[in-house]
Amino acid sequence: MRVLVIEDDVMLGRALVQALDDAGISVDWVRDGPLGAEAAAIGGHGFILLDLGLPGRSGLEILRGLRAQGDRRPVLVITARDGLDDRIAGLDLGADDYLVKPFEVKELLARMRAVLRRHGGQATSVLSTNEIALDLSSHEVRYRGASEVLPAREFALLQALLERPGTILSRSQLEERLYGWGEEVESNAIDVLIHYVRRKFDKDIIRNIRGAGWMIPK
Template sequence: MRVLVAEDDEMIGASLVQALEGAGWSADWVRTGPLAQSALADGGYTCVLLDLGLPAQDGTEVLRCARQRGDTTPVIVLTARDRLDDRVLGLDLGADDYLRKPFELRELLARMRAVVRRRDGSAHSLIGSGALQLDLSTREVFVNGRREALTAREFALLHALLERPGAILSREQLENRIYGWGEEVTSNAIDVLIHGMRRKLGAEVIRNVRGLGWRVLAA
């Protein structure tokens, strides 16, 4: 899954990107408020990690503008600010969670999974229904009761499809959810990924709609 890191501190930003990619996330990193606004407007993110003290435009203004234009991407505020008023303001502006620096990576990852679950309308780690369920905490899929492990990109692709069961997602939409900036994406990367997943999970799990894209069937 793809996450936007909006952090101006070079050391923190680089460490976050490295840790997130090691945990299977695809991370894009911006260092200013306007760049965060632009990246959010482009879309495709599962979650945003937002520092309040961004240069050129404060993180609170980035969050305010995103929510005003109807962007519902889950946002976790990461900040050294510890005043109650700052926390209340961030939450009232539409932040989904608030984590004070310094923090442990395990806690951050757990909070990211939690806000994604809430966005998906689930109180637990499983999304999907019927014969196909995806576990957000273990990155495993259950197909007709059979458990299968997924690679990071397989997980990101299936999660994107299960967010909107029955909806057709185009090649571009899937690429935007799986790959970060600067990653080389070949023209048939999605086809190869889906071919491998069909061999693993069954040919009927992911359906192709010729000329439009792919979907999973609604339960």
């Protein structure tokens, strides 16, 4: 999954980038309201972490603009504003959750998983098909009786494919999901990740559709 962080606090922004990266999540970070609105409008991110007190344009304005355009991507507000009216305003404008600073990274990640569950209509933080189960909290994969805890990038690859089982994702679509702005991506990076995952389990865990991309059957 690729996340957009819109946060002007440098220390917190750096901590979020590091924590999300450690969790296998690709991150793009912008530090003011106008850049945040522009980055959100470009798309490509599956989740947005949004501060409210931003320079140039408030987080509430950004959120209002996204929802007015029909953008339904998950948005979790992270802010120092803990007043009831602020929380109500954010939630009424379409925020999926609200987390007051300071907070523990573990809670942030748990809340993100809960939001994703609600968006996906799931009861647990597990993405699954008939043969595969991916635990989003532990990064454990179970497939045909085998079980492995995957490194961050391999986990992100399987998550991208399992979020849309039966759908073919091209190389460029997978790169967009797995890598942030400015990251150097080798031409065979996706092939290497797929090779590592198949080596741990079986070549059939990820199907190649020649000339189109890769998929996981439903």
